[in-house]
Amino acid sequence: MKSAILAVVLAMPPQAILAEDVPTTVAHPRPVISEIVTADPARARRFPGVIEGENVATLGFLTGGRLASVPVEAGDQVMQGDTLATLDQVTLQQDLASARAALETVQAKATLAAQQFARAETLRARGVASDAMLDNARANRDAIAAKVKNARASLTRAEDAAQYSTLTAPTEGIVLSVLAEPGATVSAGSAVIKLAAPTGREAVIDVPEAFAALLPPDAVFSLRRDKNDTAATTARLSVIEPVAETSLGTRRLRLALDNPPKDYRIGSLVEASYATVSAPLMTLPRVAIAIAEGPNGPGVWRIEGADRRAHFIAVTLGNTIGDRVVIRDGIAVGDEIVTRGAHALTENQNVGDRLE
Incomplete structure (x- = not known):
């Protein structure tokens, strides 16, 4: 019986035994990390903003002085020629009187200096006065003549100050802000009133720099006054300000409004979202x-x-x-x-x- 079992084992094909002992080589998948492509999520973001005037002017006096009154406040609507601010008339009149007196004084000195030079010139011709005396008289005359010119210029400035002591609105507009308070001393050209034209309005929003870099030149935004505002207003990108706010990493966008509603007044708060376009x-x-x-x-x-x-x-x-x-x-x-x-x-x- 043992010899029969041994014969059976020896008769088995050798590949059957190898199939159990030798592993089969299998190609394993390559592990990778992948991402599902989506439309840029920044399109769904909303950015707070404010309505501003497109045409904004900063107004100031043509002369310096002490600010006497500012009869307007932020938000007031003014007409062309309306008074926006005035300078202290008493101080201006005092400056004008002082300038006139200074001119009269120096003119009297100039007359005396001219007479002294004429006398020294006569004496020099007679051989009584020296050349040094004549030169001194000439120098004194010329120096006082220069002071006369300076005093006359000061009088002109004082007269201009008295004439331009009232700041008026150059056109119809809305007062955005008052930049100086009564009692303050202002110099010529310093900002006193910021005025915006009532017609031209735009929305101003701040967005991340990366988002601003992706915007096309004709980007379209939708504006709403609040979440319950069902009627959106269309606005188009007009300007991306070149200077970035480095501390926040944002860029300022100015959006031109297309036929804005009447309640989109200057200073109104809005919410802007990037409008959907055909290509993601x-x-x-x-x-x-x-x-x-x-x-x-x-x-x-x-x-x-x-x-x-x-x-x-x-x-x-x-x-x-x-x-x-x-x-x-x-x-x-x-x-x-x-x-x-x-x-x-x-x-x-x-x-x-x-x-x-």
Whole structure:
């Protein structure tokens, strides 16, 4: 019986035994990190802002003096020619009288100096006076003549100050702010009143620098007074101010209003949101961009199919914003793009199941 069992074992094919002892080689999926492409989330953000006048003028006196009165306040609507502020007339009249007296005094001295020079010139012709005496008389005459010119200029300034002691509105407008209080001493040209034209209005908002860099020149925004405001007002980007607020990392945008409602007064608070446009704005991390050999140029690895295979897709790149790049063409919202491990993939390579 033992010899029969041994014969059976020896008769078994050798490959059957090897199949149990030698492991089979299996190709494992390539682990990567991926991202689902979405439209830029900044479009859904809302930014607080305020309505301002498009045409704003800062007004001041043509001369200096002590501010006597400011009969207007912020928010007042004024007509052309209305008085906005006045300077102290008593002080101005005193300055004018002092300037006239100073001119009369120096003119009298100038007359005396001219007479003394004429006398010295006569004496020098007779040989009585020396050249030094004549030179001194001439210098004194010329010096006092210069003082006469200076006094006359001071009188002209005092007369202008008395004439321009009232600040009036150059046109119809709305007072935005009063920049000086009665009793303060103001110099010529210093800001006293800020006035805005009643017609031209714009919305001013602050947005992150990265968001501002993505905006097209004709960006459209929707404005609402509050969350319950059902009727939105359209506004278009007019200016992105060149100076950034470094401490906050924001840029100031000015939006021109299209036919704003009457309740959109200067100083009103609004909420602005980036209006939806036909083409979504898509961005990917810079590390997701791979450079293919040949004419394809830059591209990304897109995961496709139920078996999750990686395929190289050529893309058109836009601006670089921080660590992300705008993708203008080549992919669509909803695509799954490899963001880590993209430089080690090959065409049609399996990347395994997606883990959230």
